[in-house]
Amino acid sequence: MTFDPQAVQALVFDVFGTVVDWRGSIIVEGAHFNRTRGLAVDWGALADAWRAGYQPAMDRVRRGQAEWASIDHLHRQILDDLLPRFGLDHLTEPERRHLNQVWHRLTPWDDVRGGLMRLREQHIVTTLSNGHVALLVALSRQGGLTWDCILSAELAQHYKPDPETYLMVGRLLDLPQDRLMMVAAHSGDLIAARQTGMKTAFVRRPLEFGADGAPDQPDEACDLIVNDLHELADRLVLARPDAV
Numbered sequence: 001m002t003f004d005p006q007a008v009q010a011l012v013f014d015v016f017g018t019v020v021d022w023r024g025s026i027i028v029e030g031a032h033f034n035r036t037r038g039l040a041v042d043w044g045a046l047a048d049a050w051r052a053g054y055q056p057a058m059d060r061v062r063r064g065q066a067e068w069a070s071i072d073h074l075h076r077q078i079l080d081d082l083l084p085r086f087g088l089d090h091l092t093e094p095e096r097r098h099l100n101q102v103w104h105r106l107t108p109w110d111d112v113r114g115g116l117m118r119l120r121e122q123h124i125v126t127t128l129s130n131g132h133v134a135l136l137v138a139l140s141r142q143g144g145l146t147w148d149c150i151l152s153a154e155l156a157q158h159y160k161p162d163p164e165t166y167l168m169v170g171r172l173l174d175l176p177q178d179r180l181m182m183v184a185a186h187s188g189d190l191i192a193a194r195q196t197g198m199k200t201a202f203v204r205r206p207l208e209f210g211a212d213g214a215p216d217q218p219d220e221a222c223d224l225i226v227n228d229l230h231e232l233a234d235r236l237v238l239a240r241p242d243a244v
Helices: 022-037 043-052 054-062 071-086 093-104 112-120 133-143 163-173 187-194 229-236
Strands: 010-013 124-129 149-152 180-184 199-203 224-226
Touching (some): 022 093, 043 054, 071 093, 112 229, 180 187, 199 229
Parallel strands (some): 180 199
16 A cells, blocks of 8 residues: 555654664763763663663563563663672662663754654654653653653553554544554564554664664565654655645
8 A cells, every 4th residue: 555644643753762862871971970980880881781671671561470660660670680780789779769860861863853843843743652751751851852742651551562552542642543653763663553553654763772783674564764853754744735
């Protein structure tokens, strides 16, 4: 079936990696942490290990092996397990809490603010993240990001890629699934969204895992594959018959 850009009414954004640079932000804060405390922690390695624990922690909840918990709670569990490995098991409780809150202070990619403004001219824009609502509000205020609404897996009590999470969006926005477009830098997220009837757009984030990392690659079934949100706006907004 041919993709019709004019059929898309709402854009549904993954956040970690797609909208914000989680790895680079943790490294920047970590460098300051090192300077002020005379440490030599490899924050790139710590960020990678922290993120690597994210999916297994959510999977335990999804399999019923653990009760539903916010991402803050899961991040803290992962962090506490990692601290001895990186020579940080001496950190005080306030230091641990502050460090765990770094996920509330992540910096958006350079194209995001301007790209979102353009996309909002003709589309509803919302988050759909495994991050909980409080975290997403903090990130949006920190990064100067404006959404029409903030939706989270927390509202469905299901983490992505559970279908209940994607189906919640259409229900809450009162839109058919095929009028929604999931926007993400991760193929797994898009494949799961597509299975619920959503359109999909893959945004390349070549530096998500650092200059030497391996970013995710799009699958051929994506409706759009773009390099940033400005290109997404070019493909969607300018396709409208009323666009100037």
